[in-house]
Amino acid sequence: MALIAILPGDGIGPEVTAEARRVLEALDLPLAFESALVGGAAYHATGEPLPPETLELAHRADAILFGSVGDPSCDALERGLRPEQAILGLRKELTLFANLRPAKLFPGLEDASALRPEVARTIDLLIVRELNGDVYFGEKGMRTTAAGLRQGYDLMSYDEGEVARIAVAGFEAARRRGGRLCSVDKANVLETSQLWRDVVTEVAREYADVTLTHMYVDNAAMQLVRDPGQFDVIVTGNLFGDILSDQASMCVGSIGLLPSASLDDTGKGLYEPIHGSAPDIAGQGKANPCATILSAAMMLRHSLELPDAADRVEAAVARALVTHRTADLGGTCSTREMGDAVLGAL
Amino acid sequence: MALIAILPGDGIGPEVTAEARRVLEALDLPLAFESALVGGAAYHATGEPLPPETLELAHRADAILFGSVGDPSCDALERGLRPEQAILGLRKELTLFANLRPAKLFPGLEDASALRPEVARTIDLLIVRELNGDVYFGEKGMRTTAAGLRQGYDLMSYDEGEVARIAVAGFEAARRRGGRLCSVDKANVLETSQLWRDVVTEVAREYADVTLTHMYVDNAAMQLVRDPGQFDVIVTGNLFGDILSDQASMCVGSIGLLPSASLDDTGKGLYEPIHGSAPDIAGQGKANPCATILSAAMMLRHSLELPDAADRVEAAVARALVTHRTADLGGTCSTREMGDAVLGAL
Numbered sequence: 154m155a156l157i158a159i160l161p162g163d164g165i166g167p168e169v170t171a172e173a174r175r176v177l178e179a180l181d182l183p184l185a186f187e188s189a190l191v192g193g194a195a196y197h198a199t200g201e202p203l204p205p206e207t208l209e210l211a212h213r214a215d216a217i218l219f220g221s222v223g224d225p226s227c228d229a230l231e232r233g234l235r236p237e238q239a240i241l242g243l244r245k246e247l248t249l250f251a252n253l254r255p256a257k258l259f260p261g262l263e264d265a266s267a268l269r270p271e272v273a274r275t276i277d278l279l280i281v282r283e284l285n286g287d288v289y290f291g292e293k294g295m296r297t298t299a300a301g302l303r304q305g306y307d308l309m310s311y312d313e314g315e316v317a318r319i320a321v322a323g324f325e326a327a328r329r330r331g332g333r334l335c336s337v338d339k340a341n342v343l344e345t346s347q348l349w350r351d352v353v354t355e356v357a358r359e360y361a362d363v364t365l366t367h368m369y370v371d372n373a374a375m376q377l378v379r380d381p382g383q384f385d386v387i388v389t390g391n392l393f394g395d396i397l398s399d400q401a402s403m404c405v406g407s408i409g410l411l412p413s414a415s416l417d418d419t420g421k422g423l424y425e426p427i428h429g430s431a432p433d434i435a436g437q438g439k440a441n442p443c444a445t446i447l448s449a450a451m452m453l454r455h456s457l458e459l460p461d462a463a464d465r466v467e468a469a470v471a472r473a474l475v476t477h478r479t480a481d482l483g484g485t486c487s488t489r490e491m492g493d494a495v496l497g498a499l
Numbered sequence: 500m501a502l503i504a505i506l507p508g509d510g511i512g513p514e515v516t517a518e519a520r521r522v523l524e525a526l527d528l529p530l531a532f533e534s535a536l537v538g539g540a541a542y543h544a545t546g547e548p549l550p551p552e553t554l555e556l557a558h559r560a561d562a563i564l565f566g567s568v569g570d571p572s573c574d575a576l577e578r579g580l581r582p583e584q585a586i587l588g589l590r591k592e593l594t595l596f597a598n599l600r601p602a603k604l605f606p607g608l609e610d611a612s613a614l615r616p617e618v619a620r621t622i623d624l625l626i627v628r629e630l631n632g633d634v635y636f637g638e639k640g641m642r643t644t645a646a647g648l649r650q651g652y653d654l655m656s657y658d659e660g661e662v663a664r665i666a667v668a669g670f671e672a673a674r675r676r677g678g679r680l681c682s683v684d685k686a687n688v689l690e691t692s693q694l695w696r697d698v699v700t701e702v703a704r705e706y707a708d709v710t711l712t713h714m715y716v717d718n719a720a721m722q723l724v725r726d727p728g729q730f731d732v733i734v735t736g737n738l739f740g741d742i743l744s745d746q747a748s749m750c751v752g753s754i755g756l757l758p759s760a761s762l763d764d765t766g767k768g769l770y771e772p773i774h775g776s777a778p779d780i781a782g783q784g785k786a787n788p789c790a791t792i793l794s795a796a797m798m799l800r801h802s803l804e805l806p807d808a809a810d811r812v813e814a815a816v817a818r819a820l821v822t823h824r825t826a827d828l829g830g831t832c833s834t835r836e837m838g839d840a841v842l843g844a845l
């Protein structure tokens with residue numbers, strides 16, 4: 154019996170995780186579920202965005218299905234109490250360093266992308282983003298300069314161990330896919346990037362079957378618009394990965410369709426849609442549950458070693474999308490109706 | 500008599516600056532020109548990417564027309580000797596802290612953009628990027644961790660003075676344009692961004708006529724694809740501005756059309772196309788000189804206070820583009836023929 158922790162979080166998180174759970178339950182697999190509060194919801198109930206019980210459940214579970222965190226009513230709180238700390242804390246405490254973000258156009262959804270259909274149709278890429286280091290987790294704070302001015306600072310850094318393990322994740326993914334890995338950095342300006350580039354190049358020696366290229370992040374942002382079809386797997390740091398993966402997702406059309414996996418080196422993982430908590434539509438039954446359902450499919454594949462079940466869920470989502478669409482895709486389906494359509498297609 | 504420093508640099512830099520100079524000369528204005536080496540070209544001739552004579556000329560000139568730097572034969576040099584140090588050095592030594600990067604679709608060039616024509620047509624935005632601070636200029640280096648691992652690090656920081664002066668540049672630009680300023684940061688993770696957000700909000704009190712919004716950088720990268728027409732002026736830091744402005748430029752179609760200005764607080768400036776040195780097509784007469792010619796127009800407007808001459812040059816480029824296109828826009832014109840077409844349209 155595998156234990157799945159369900160952390161619905163804020164905004165539309167509870168609505169979309171509920172549909173994903175229904176889909177997992179319908180598969181008749183030996184799965185047990187336990188839920189806990191996280192993010193703003195947890196802060197309001199307990200005073201902490203990531204309470205010890207939630208962290209304990211996350212450690213104990215075999216995999217985590219995560220909704221979203223983010224709550225405008227917490228904007229004025231000190232950084233350590235904000236909802237975002239919950240997801241950053243889970244990634245760090247569970248050493249979930251490898252974030253996989255696939256982006257691919259669903260057939261029939263060409264009209265949802267701002268890109269020309271002939272460009273959008275070529276997109277089939279995977280971004281492998283590092284999640285445990287970079288300027289996200291370096292020493293940071295406010296201080297006063299010699300001239301008496303307030304100054305904010307954040308240290309960006311990577312060591313060779315951190316780069317090597319995410320490079321391996323990138324090469325392994327490229328080997329399973331099209332055999333091409335593009336490493337994105339800013340080595341013409343940053344020492345952190347220079348080390349990144351050196352180490353990725355060293356790791357490449359173990360992967361003679363994968364073609365490695367390097368690209369500066371400004372150029373990558375440009376190429377993702379100009380010709381996204383050129384990419385197979387992109388591996389990059391935490392900050393650049395945050396920006397580029399959201400950009401890539403929008404090239405595909407709706408951010409409401411894109412799942413993600415955050416993995417440690419044993420295959421344990423946290424699975425979440427890449428969209429946020431969307432407080433403006435929370436509680437209205439309008440949110441698209443597909444990204445979370447597809448995240449559950451990634452969980453079946455990467456943490457539970459149930460690739461057939463994963464395939465079934467992904468195929469069901471593709472079939473359901475032919476006839477059913479939520480508002481983000483120009484349709485009128487509710488969250489529950491979209492979930493029903495996926496269940497029907499299973 | 501105003502003195503214009505011409506720094507052609509590497510790759511296609513000499514070809515495109517030559518055409519821009521011909522256009523400036525054809526205007527019959529009291530301008531004098533002096534050229535100097537910069538980037539890889541300067542390194543190969545003198546051992547330094549930014550020789551003292553070049554810096555001296557840049558200080559003495561009223562404005563600088565810059566081509567591009569970047570030379571693959573310098574890739575293995577230590578960071579301080581690489582071509583990129585020349586442009587970073589000029590920006591810093593001359594306190595050129597405000598980088599203006601307009602992005603707008605030229606009528607008739609809808610087909611050059613990867614975005615749908617109806618989306619591309621809505622783009623008319625200005626990115627105001629900070630150029631003198633951020634992780635670009637913080638303490639950086641390689642060190643060994645306690646565990647004996649190589650580590651690269653770069654300190655990101657801004658103080659309130661640095662943020663305030665670029666915020667003012669952003670608000671002033673918004674006041675001259677559509678009255679809307681969007682400040683882009685990552686305040687949910689970075690202390691540098693939190694200070695940025697606080698200071699921009701403080702400066703906003705002096706600009707009641709400008710509508711200020713804040714956006715996280717990952718969302719901004721998404722919105723620039725989804726609905727770029729929503730933006731008027733974007734103000735952001737050095738690193739985020741590097742990424743977002745290249746992304747925005749590609750939404751417009753060819754990066755060969757986009758100029759930029761880098762200004763100090765007296766109106767002195769360096770003007771450069773936002774494209775790079777394009778070593779693959781250097782010396783072949785294929786490069787599009789329009790971005791550099793439009794950079795010269797920005798120089799006329801911002802440093803030489805000749806707005807009418809600037810308008811004339813911009814109108815001539817628009818007219819020339821109706822009938823003439825270089826290879827980057829699917830045409831067959833050479834660099835010189837494109838320059839001739841602009842001169843003809845003047």
Ligand SMILES: CC(C)[C@H](C(=O)O)[C@@H](O)C(=O)O
Pocket residue numbers: 237240241395687688717
């Ligand atoms: C909420 C935020 C801290 C987070 C990040 O920046 O990593 C989010 O944008 C993401 O990409 O998962």
Ligand SMILES: CC(C)[C@H](C(=O)O)[C@@H](O)C(=O)O
Pocket residue numbers: 341342371583586587741
């Ligand atoms: C060449 C490089 C250092 C530079 C930068 O990152 O600022 C370039 O990309 C730019 O945007 O002008």
